[in-house]
Amino acid sequence: MIRIENLVKSYGKHQVLKGVNIEVKEGEVYGFIGQNGAGKSTTMNILAGLIGFQKGRCLINGKDIQNINNRANNYVGYLPEDPKFYPYMNALEYLEFIGSMRGDSKKQIIEKSERMLDMVKLTKAAKRAIGGYSRGMKQRLGIAVAIYNDPKLLLLDEPSSALDPEGRRDVVDIISALKSQGKTIFLSTHILNDIERVCDRVGILSNGQIVLEENIHQLMKKYVQPVYDIEFNRPINEDQFKILSGADYVEKVNINDSTVNIWIKDFERNSSKLVKLISELNIPIISMNLRRNSLEEIFLKVVK
Amino acid sequence: MNGFNSFKAFIKKEIMEGMRTKKFLVPAIGVLFFAFSDPLMIKLLPEILKSQMQGTDFSMLIELSQRAALESYTKNLFQLSTLIIVLSMMGIISKERTDKTLSIPVSMGCSVNGMVLAKLLVYGAFLLLINVMGMLIAYWYSGVIFGFTYGSFAAAVVSGAVYGIFFVFVLSFLILISSFSKKSFLAAAVTVLLVYLMPLVNNFAAIKRYLPINLLTEANYFADLLSKNLAVSLICTIALIVIFGVLSVFKLERIEFV
Numbered sequence A: 001m002i003r004i005e006n007l008v009k010s011y012g013k014h015q016v017l018k019g020v021n022i023e024v025k026e027g028e029v030y031g032f033i034g035q036n037g038a039g040k041s042t043t044m045n046i047l048a049g050l051i052g053f054q055k056g057r058c059l060i061n062g063k064d065i066q067n068i069n070n071r072a073n074n075y076v077g078y079l080p081e082d083p084k085f086y087p088y089m090n091a092l093e094y095l096e097f098i099g100s101m102r103g104d105s106k107k108q109i110i111e112k113s114e115r116m117l118d119m120v121k122l123t124k125a126a127k128r129a130i131g132g133y134s135r136g137m138k139q140r141l142g143i144a145v146a147i148y149n150d151p152k153l154l155l156l157d158e159p160s161s162a163l164d165p166e167g168r169r170d171v172v173d174i175i176s177a178l179k180s181q182g183k184t185i186f187l188s189t190h191i192l193n194d195i196e197r198v199c200d201r202v203g204i205l206s207n208g209q210i211v212l213e214e215n216i217h218q219l220m221k222k223y224v225q226p227v228y229d230i231e232f233n234r235p236i237n238e239d240q241f242k243i244l245s246g247a248d249y250v251e252k253v254n255i256n257d258s259t260v261n262i263w264i265k266d267f268e269r270n271s272s273k274l275v276k277l278i279s280e281l282n283i284p285i286i287s288m289n290l291r292r293n294s295l296e297e298i299f300l301k302v303v304k
Numbered sequence B: 001m002n003g004f005n006s007f008k009a010f011i012k013k014e015i016m017e018g019m020r021t022k023k024f025l026v027p028a029i030g031v032l033f034f035a036f037s038d039p040l041m042i043k044l045l046p047e048i049l050k051s052q053m054q055g056t057d058f059s060m061l062i063e064l065s066q067r068a069a070l071e072s073y074t075k076n077l078f079q080l081s082t083l084i085i086v087l088s089m090m091g092i093i094s095k096e097r098t099d100k101t102l103s104i105p106v107s108m109g110c111s112v113n114g115m116v117l118a119k120l121l122v123y124g125a126f127l128l129l130i131n132v133m134g135m136l137i138a139y140w141y142s143g144v145i146f147g148f149t150y151g152s153f154a155a156a157v158v159s160g161a162v163y164g165i166f167f168v169f170v171l172s173f174l175i176l177i178s179s180f181s182k183k184s185f186l187a188a189a190v191t192v193l194l195v196y197l198m199p200l201v202n203n204f205a206a207i208k209r210y211l212p213i214n215l216l217t218e219a220n221y222f223a224d225l226l227s228k229n230l231a232v233s234l235i236c237t238i239a240l241i242v243i244f245g246v247l248s249v250f251k252l253e254r255i256e257f258v
Helices: A040-047 A091-102 A106-119 A135-148 A165-180 A192-198 A216-222 A238-246 A267-281 A295-303 B003-020 B025-052 B066-089 B094-099 B103-107 B112-146 B153-180 B184-203 B213-219 B228-252
Strands: A002-011 A014-024 A029-034 A055-060 A076-079 A153-157 A184-188 A201-206 A209-215 A227-232 A250-256 A259-264 A285-290
Touching (some): A014 A029, A014 A055, A014 A201, A014 A209, A029 A040, A029 A192, A029 A295, A040 A055, A040 A153, A040 A184, A076 A135, A076 B103, A091 A135, A091 B003, A091 B103, A106 A135, A135 A165, A165 A192, A184 A192, A192 A295, A201 A216, A201 A295, A209 A216, A209 A295, A238 A250, A259 A267, B003 B112, B025 B066, B025 B112, B066 B112, B066 B153, B066 B184, B066 B213, B094 B184, B112 B228, B153 B184, B184 B213, B213 B228
Parallel strands (some): A029 A184, A029 A201, A153 A184
Antiparallel strands (some): A002 A014, A002 A055, A201 A209, A227 A259, A227 A285, A250 A259
């Protein structure tokens, strides 16, 4: 759906994108993360056809968008980081403006607008001037506008950055619903928890280049720490410690009162063996967790 | 999404914006106020001055006629209404660029030529209308005060329409400058400077008739019919409006709306 090849974008002497390569497949939710100023919004704006670029190729649905007349607007919905609307219009009027720009009939506009506003929970505020909306409400309206066309591809730049926790959950739910409809979503966000919840693949942009691109599950697996944190309902004794540390696949054992940390070799192969060994100790277990890195920790490791 | 759909959508949007943000009200007041005030001021001026300098009959020094009232109105139209119109419309493109309100429409395929054409048409028609109205009011009111001794209603309509076309030219120039600069005040300053410097070309008789400023000279004659000179100026001005419109679209299609 999206193919970006060796994309270079400069503002004067400052090169923002230094050869970015990304491929997003149809129906995929791609999480695009990076530090502030890394060039995420620039990439989004290029894909939305709002700005040009100096070098490289950008293909959306096979269409090269370098040419201004070749913008892929018909199947792209774009939500900018800080969506701007005409403050004297209300949400219904703005959607009508967008609908009539597309050539929709009055009936289609009314029907679509009501459905979109209901989806983003703005029905009650539909007739209030947008100038009086909070940032979160504007963000919701931006989502309604982005999906108005029923686009194949959605470019969402920080869709939940201005929302409260409930609003954020709603946005994630909307993205999940759109994903289940087969939409391709290119999502940029600082909220890495959202990425973990909805994305299939993730790309990390740092210093104008993609430094990591991976399937989210494989990425989490790759960066998983092969450590089990186990809490027993009583401290283990010397013999039990010897059994644990004596296993050939156990690398290290730490004991802190009734909590035990066990490092194992070849996590995938030996996990089940460890669980079996622990059950043989015959001590009731309160909790057992595989220690993992959050996406945030992975991100910080990668961009350092 | 074709240009015509964008044009229709922006026509509606511009009318809504004009009404809700007082973009129609301010220029309307700026034009119509002088239509009422100038004939009245001409009538009252000798009385006002008489109270200041007793014993002098100012009615002998100041021409008290419909012609003088209309001349005063057209003078104010050029000097003050131009300023009011340009300042109230200076954000027509620049504000959309600085506020980034075009990002979403452009990302959804809005046609820039549809947008520019809609702005030019809505505000152009509005300027034409208020200028015809203003001239008719000035003609009628000055006639009521001084007697209908100069021109005619038909001449007032022609003269008002010609002034209106001149202001459409000013608007097209403002749009052109706005497409080059995001700063609305800069666009307004350059436009006002151009308008105020235009009378200088009256010194070049050979090219005068081809320039928009000649429209005002011809309009001030209050003739019922179009003269040859006026027709030439009209054709040249309309051609310039079209050229400025095309150049604005050409430039705006190549800028980044973010």
